[in-house]
Amino acid sequence: MKIKFSTTGVISHKSFIMNFTYILIGILVLIVLWVIMAYNRFVRLVNRAKESWADIDVQLKRRYDLIPNLVNTVKGYAAHEKGVFESVTEARTRSMNAEVKGDIKGVAQAEGILAGALKSLFAVAENYPDLKANQNFLELQRELSDTENKIQAARRFYNTNVRNLNIGIESFPANIVAKMFRFARRDFFELGEGEAAAKEPVAVQF
16 A cells, blocks of 8 residues: 655645745845835925025024124114114024024024014114115115015915925824934924014115
8 A cells, every 4th residue: 555645734834934935035025115204204394394494594694794883873863772783683682592502492582582672673773764765774764664574475385395304203103203213393483572573574664
């Protein structure tokens, strides 16, 4: 009598192991691809936030450059208004220092105060008809108002990008990738107590 050994069970077992291995490899490949896509998305979001802050930074520096000329022009007509000039200069210096440090919250706070101080400066100018008619003053006022508008537009764009970044960092399962690669939330550019004054560009009156 001849004894026959069946290899069907062995083949089926090997086939199961191979199929399971392929499935596992496929899952791992999909996970790796998802991590790569999530990482690249965070890189894009971070770069957009940085670029939009750079737009704000450009406009802030432009305003910092305009303010000394504006103050000196007003001084020529109202030299006794030292308190107003000092408040504008101090707020400008505070904002510049925070901007150099990359302290967004510090810049926002100082900008709110600076906007209020500038409004006080223009309120002083209202009392001097000759100053209001000065062409240099009018041009500085126009440039400052234009800069204010650009700052507000850049601020909205920046906050939108920061919101998208922060939502991505907080959302599951993308937050896993954010933690793995240490993508951090960014601060909104919110002006706090000076919000009402800073939201409205400096009025230009001819």
